Amino acid sequence: MQLFLAFAKAKTTTHLMEEHIVIIGNGISGVTTARHIRKLSDKKITIISAETDHFFSRTALMYIYMGHMKYEHTKPYEDYFWKKNRIDLKRAFVQIVDHANKQLQFADGTSMAYDKLVLAVGSKPNKFGWPGQDLKGVQGMYSKQDLDLLEKNAPDNKTCNRAVIVGGGLIGIELAEMLHSRDIPVTFLVRESSFWSGVLPEGESAMLNRHIKNNHIDLRLNTNLKEILSDENGHARAVVIAETGEELPCTVVGLTAGVSPNIDFLKDSGIELGRGIKVNPMLETNIPDIYAIGDCAEQHEGINGRRPIEAVWYTGRMMGETLAQTICGNPLPYNPGHWFNSAKFIDIEYQTYGWVYSKPREGETHFHWKHEDDTKCITINTETATGKFIGINNFGIRMRHEIFDRWLTEERSTDYVMEHLKDANFDPEFYTLFEKDIVAHYNKTYNKDIRVKSKSWARIFSRA
Amino acid sequence: MKAIKYTGLLIFLTGLAIFTASLFLGSFELTQENLDTFTQEKGIESEVLKTKLTERLVGKEYGTSFEMSSGIITALEEANAVHKEKQEWDKVVWEKPHSFSFGIVKKAGKGILKDNPGMMWFLTFGLGILGALLFILPNYVLLGPAGIKNNGIYHQSSTNRGLIAWLVLVYLVSFYLLLYFRADYVVNWTFILDPISRALNGGEASQWFVYGFLYCTIMVTMAVRMYIKYRHNKYQMIRTTSVLFFQIVFAFLIPEIMTSLNMPGYDFKNAFPLDYDFFFEWNLDTLTESGAIGLFILVWGIVLTLIIVPVMVYFFGKRWYCSWVCGCGGLAETLGDPYRQHSNKTMKAWKLERWLIHSVLVFSLVMTLVTLYCYFSGTDAFLGIKSQWIKDTYSFLIGAWFAGVIGTGFYPIFGNRVWCRFGCPLAAYLGLVQRFKSRFRITTNGGQCISCGNCSTYCEQGIDVRAYAQKGENIIRSSCVGCGICSAVCPRGVLKLENGPLDGRINPTDVLLGNDVDLMDYVNNKKSS
Numbered sequence: 001m002q003l004f005l006a007f008a009k010a011k012t013t014t015h016l017m018e019e020h021i022v023i024i025g026n027g028i029s030g031v032t033t034a035r036h037i038r039k040l041s042d043k044k045i046t047i048i049s050a051e052t053d054h055f056f057s058r059t060a061l062m063y064i065y066m067g068h069m070k071y072e073h074t075k076p077y078e079d080y081f082w083k084k085n086r087i088d089l090k091r092a093f094v095q096i097v098d099h100a101n102k103q104l105q106f107a108d109g110t111s112m113a114y115d116k117l118v119l120a121v122g123s124k125p126n127k128f129g130w131p132g133q134d135l136k137g138v139q140g141m142y143s144k145q146d147l148d149l150l151e152k153n154a155p156d157n158k159t160c161n162r163a164v165i166v167g168g169g170l171i172g173i174e175l176a177e178m179l180h181s182r183d184i185p186v187t188f189l190v191r192e193s194s195f196w197s198g199v200l201p202e203g204e205s206a207m208l209n210r211h212i213k214n215n216h217i218d219l220r221l222n223t224n225l226k227e228i229l230s231d232e233n234g235h236a237r238a239v240v241i242a243e244t245g246e247e248l249p250c251t252v253v254g255l256t257a258g259v260s261p262n263i264d265f266l267k268d269s270g271i272e273l274g275r276g277i278k279v280n281p282m283l284e285t286n287i288p289d290i291y292a293i294g295d296c297a298e299q300h301e302g303i304n305g306r307r308p309i310e311a312v313w314y315t316g317r318m319m320g321e322t323l324a325q326t327i328c329g330n331p332l333p334y335n336p337g338h339w340f341n342s343a344k345f346i347d348i349e350y351q352t353y354g355w356v357y358s359k360p361r362e363g364e365t366h367f368h369w370k371h372e373d374d375t376k377c378i379t380i381n382t383e384t385a386t387g388k389f390i391g392i393n394n395f396g397i398r399m400r401h402e403i404f405d406r407w408l409t410e411e412r413s414t415d416y417v418m419e420h421l422k423d424a425n426f427d428p429e430f431y432t433l434f435e436k437d438i439v440a441h442y443n444k445t446y447n448k449d450i451r452v453k454s455k456s457w458a459r460i461f462s463r464a
Numbered sequence: 465m466k467a468i469k470y471t472g473l474l475i476f477l478t479g480l481a482i483f484t485a486s487l488f489l490g491s492f493e494l495t496q497e498n499l500d501t502f503t504q505e506k507g508i509e510s511e512v513l514k515t516k517l518t519e520r521l522v523g524k525e526y527g528t529s530f531e532m533s534s535g536i537i538t539a540l541e542e543a544n545a546v547h548k549e550k551q552e553w554d555k556v557v558w559e560k561p562h563s564f565s566f567g568i569v570k571k572a573g574k575g576i577l578k579d580n581p582g583m584m585w586f587l588t589f590g591l592g593i594l595g596a597l598l599f600i601l602p603n604y605v606l607l608g609p610a611g612i613k614n615n616g617i618y619h620q621s622s623t624n625r626g627l628i629a630w631l632v633l634v635y636l637v638s639f640y641l642l643l644y645f646r647a648d649y650v651v652n653w654t655f656i657l658d659p660i661s662r663a664l665n666g667g668e669a670s671q672w673f674v675y676g677f678l679y680c681t682i683m684v685t686m687a688v689r690m691y692i693k694y695r696h697n698k699y700q701m702i703r704t705t706s707v708l709f710f711q712i713v714f715a716f717l718i719p720e721i722m723t724s725l726n727m728p729g730y731d732f733k734n735a736f737p738l739d740y741d742f743f744f745e746w747n748l749d750t751l752t753e754s755g756a757i758g759l760f761i762l763v764w765g766i767v768l769t770l771i772i773v774p775v776m777v778y779f780f781g782k783r784w785y786c787s788w789v790c791g792c793g794g795l796a797e798t799l800g801d802p803y804r805q806h807s808n809k810t811m812k813a814w815k816l817e818r819w820l821i822h823s824v825l826v827f828s829l830v831m832t833l834v835t836l837y838c839y840f841s842g843t844d845a846f847l848g849i850k851s852q853w854i855k856d857t858y859s860f861l862i863g864a865w866f867a868g869v870i871g872t873g874f875y876p877i878f879g880n881r882v883w884c885r886f887g888c889p890l891a892a893y894l895g896l897v898q899r900f901k902s903r904f905r906i907t908t909n910g911g912q913c914i915s916c917g918n919c920s921t922y923c924e925q926g927i928d929v930r931a932y933a934q935k936g937e938n939i940i941r942s943s944c945v946g947c948g949i950c951s952a953v954c955p956r957g958v959l960k961l962e963n964g965p966l967d968g969r970i971n972p973t974d975v976l977l978g979n980d981v982d983l984m985d986y987v988n989n990k991k992s993s
Binding site: 028057059060063064066067068069070073074075076078181182214215313314317318340342343344346347349351398399400401402405426427428429430431432457460461 | 608609611612616619696699702811907914917920931934953956957960961962964965967968
């Protein structure tokens with residue numbers, strides 16, 4: 001017993017000597033930082049979250065509502081993982097960051113000291129001051145709490161006989177798919193003339209409009225929300241459309257007009273804020289020993305043509321990996337490689353590698369191919385003068401990340417990409433392949449004579 | 465559409481109810497003539513047994529097979545006791561009592577099932593198939609446009625370990641217990657299939673014929689469900705067709721036809737050690753006595769296990785067998801598909817899996833070694849292990865309980881691959897080859913994974929696919945049967961089953977995915993450190 005106590009004491013002492021890294025936010029950014037700090041060091045690590053006890057995959061919340069998964073399935077690590085890796089988890093809401101005393105104050109009045117603080121506090125849904133936006137039945141779809149609320153507001157189509165979604169982005173279409181999976185009629189208000197047309201080229205966006213409608217979702221383009229009307233109990237009963245004044249009866253209103261950094265609690269902290277928490281490429285804020293990563297971090301200037309704020313899963317992960325290196329004595333700037341991303345629009349998968357803008361910028365040309373079944377298409381962006389490949393959007397066809405990443409690094413031409421397109425295909429085996437169609441269309445459009453080479457493992461695995 | 469679906473369910477349940485109730489239909493009466501034929505066919509020498517059977521059974525009408533069975537077994541036990549006391553060992557009947565009883569009950573049956581098997585087939589199998597199809601076909605419309613439609617799986621009692629799932633488990637377990645240990649209680653089912661059996665192999669249906677026929681019927685019906693659910697996914701369509709083909713043609717038709725041609729009925733795709741009795745004395749004797757075809761089967765069986773299986777695994781992974789050819793896999797991928805999400809993904813389950821499946825492999829090999837040694841040396845034990853004892857133990861524990869009762873019975877609660885994951889010795893063998901020497905892998909598509917967990921949730925083998933994918937790591941696991949569902953349910957196009965060069969199959973991890981550090985430097989440093 002004595003021996004055990006002595007040992008325990010020794011352990012505590014070493015713990016005290018180790019730097020205490022406190023991470024606010026248990027999303028992908030914060031958790032990745034913690035995991036990598038643990039890989040690289042013995043520092044004391046605490047992750048604080050007000051949302052859930054354990055890390056879960058936010059991107060999978062929709063599948064819980066749809067009945068594809070349960071909450072447990074969205075947790076990437078088993079619950080024993082945290083203790084085993086000596087990562088302390090604390091469920092609390094941070095109210096004040098007191099950087100002068102290196103201390104956090106929690107909503108329950110307690111506090112915690114830190115040596116280094118990582119802010120990975122994520123986003124919150126945007127609200128644009130619509131009348132009625134705080135009524136009951138009006139909600140975003142971002143957090144675990146939002147999911148629980150939706151389960152209460154829209155358990156079935158008897159409780160919720162119609163839902164209106166405001167805002168045509170990725171969360172909007174996911175929420176539409178979710179509600180649709182429970183046979184709840186959905187009206188989808190999109191401000192733009194076509195779905196996600198600020199990001200996607202016209203042909204792709206138009207294809208998605210049709211796909212959304214084919215799934216019996218009432219898509220209203222060029223439509224803005226004027227106000228949400230209340231019933232006698234303070235519950236939403238209808239929305240009014242700005243353009244027509246039309247009143248749409250509904251019991252649930254989903255506000256999905258984008259997200260913004262969740263930084264209200266930092267207003268008076270002395271940490272420099274813009275839309276998000278301002279950071280340099282080292283992910284440092286203006287206050288020493290305080291860092292910000294993930295959705296809430298705002299670069300002074302976007303890196304490699306990226307936006308200053310990137311609310312994307314993998315960038316959160318990459319910032320976490322990078323910051324862990326810095327904190328553990330191997331200073332590393334956040335230097336994301338070529339842009340890539342992916343999404344799924346009901347049944348149509350989407351991937352993108354490199355840059356494809358909704359309208360070709362000056363000196364750029366778009367090549368567009370669409371399959372006749374209206375569920376597959378690609379757009380390739382090329383530098384007109386040089387023929388250099390800039391980026392690809394692929395819908396309904398999977399493509400290899402590594403291959404496109406390499407082609408972008410090697411600054412290949414679009415002709416080269418076409419010639420080797422088979423190397424990039426990532427569809428499951430036996431799928432019908434469309435490289436020949438695509439290249440034939442390319443040849444016809446540009447009067448070229450490119451022949452598709454057969455797939456080569458040697459090329460796929462060569463690391464130039 | 466929903467009305468059709470629920471009508472279908474009602475018809476299916478009616479068929480199932482009649483099928484179950486048919487065990488209580490008709491009656492059983494043994495004539496002296498039938499008994500004599502039976503004892504003659506069996507080569508029974510015990511006069512005591514013959515007399516006791518006559519006294520107890522002949523001329524009596526039994527309402528159910530259970531009552532008759534109990535009479536037969538009492539007679540058998542009494543006769544055996546007499547002979548054992550007198551040490552007349554050759555007169556003792558060593559056959560398992562219920563298996564012995566099956567032969568007599570089969571001869572004694574009469575009534576509606578025997579007189580009208582066609583009508584009874586329609587009321588049981590017919591209604592079952594019709595109802596199931598009416599339940600399944602509307603999904604083509606109800607599920608909406610082609611795509612992954614797992615909506616509501618965790619909201620429904622039947623697929624979320626609810627009451628319905630437990631009831632299905634109880635039914636399936638009871639079915640297997642009767643089939644393996646009380647075949648004489650289910651003689652009535654064999655009457656329904658006698659005409660089909662006679663047409664195929666010239667003989668009457670045994671309980672195994674019922675099982676085989678039912679197996680094929682269920683697979684075909686549930687394959688229709690697969691065809692609708694995965695109609696956008698060619699890999700699933702072709703794979704489903706493949707398991708159907710091998711079950712119906714190789715496991716069912718060819719053996720039946722071979723039997724009708726007086727050859728030993730053999731399933732040419734059933735590889736040792738899944739086919740655990742391939743090297744049992746009785747099988748070796750049958751094969752060596754069956755001329756050229758017997759010899760061919762003997763050589764084929766050995767070549768299949770020693771050469772074809774590992775070579776194919778090298779080129780295509782163990783999926784070529786487990787989810788394209790195998791009968792157990794075939795049932796798991798059709799009947800079991802609605803339950804695939806129940807496999808346990810914890811680290812503990814993975815540890816248990818590795819201990820258990822490799823133990824069964826060792827068990828099967830030791831058993832075979834003992835059997836072969838005894839066969840060739842003429843002794844009855846090797847290394848102190850009795851050949852008969854180890855064969856009986858294996859057949860009981862692994863062959864009947866693990867593969868049957870647990871393997872299929874537990875589908876609705878523990879997932880559709882319990883046997884394949886924890887018990888199958890052939891899977892263990894294929895898995896070792898797949899892990900260490902195979903071109904097969906599930907490639908992870910760079911940094912696209914969003915850790916959503918669909919892949920892990922729907923992995924029937926309980927592999928935590930996401931744990932690899934979110935690190936950008938390829939999935940190389942001995943247990944992967946290559947069903948391809950992880951790739952199908954992935955919303956971001958992250959996973960691809962493929963066969964490629966060994967070099968680069970296990971890819972470097974800990975690379976900052978998409979982060980623009982010099983990847984090659986990073987990888988080389990990792991390698992050298």
